Amino acid sequence: xxxxxxxxxxxxxxxxxxxxxxxxxxxxxxxxxxxxxxxxxxxxxxxxxxxxxxxxxxxxxxxxxxxxxxxxxxxxxxxxxxxxxxxxxxxxxxxxxxxxxxx
Numbered sequence: 134x135x136x137x138x139x140x141x142x143x144x145x146x147x148x149x150x151x152x153x154x155x156x157x158x159x160x161x162x163x164x165x166x167x168x169x170x171x172x173x174x175x176x177x178x179x180x181x182x183x184x185x186x187x188x189x190x191x192x193x194x195x196x197x198x199x200x201x202x203x204x205x206x207x208x209x210x211x212x213x214x215x216x217x218x219x220x221x222x223x224x225x226x227x228x229x230x231x232x233x234x235x236x
Contacts, residue, residue, distance in 0.1 A: 175216075175217075175220075176217070178213070179213040179214065179216065179217050182209050182210050182213040183210045183213065183214070185206055185209075185210075186206040186207050186209065186210035187210075188206075189202055189203050189206035189207070190203055190206070190207065
């Protein structure tokens with residue numbers, strides 16, 4: 134019994150749509166909404182990681198935390214900061230590239 138890939142894909146799409154309707158979910162977000170939500174949650178995560186790192190550093194200074202925990206928290210904050218800077222650099226680069234395009 135051969136199954137046409139297109140038919141299978143359409144059947145899967147209908148099943149997903151039926152499942153989302155039965156769960157009462159709202160319409161799928163547009164690309165802009167989902168990107169902005171993703172970006173906001175990433176920034177919020179970076180801020181939370183930095184705050185946890187600061188708290189852990191203070192606990193380390195007071196002698197209330199293990200050195201390994203402090204180093205781990207600070208490293209996580211550093212990685213989050215590097216990620217934010219990389220995204221910022223990429224956005225600026227993309228903007229510059231768009232501005233160089235002929236109209």
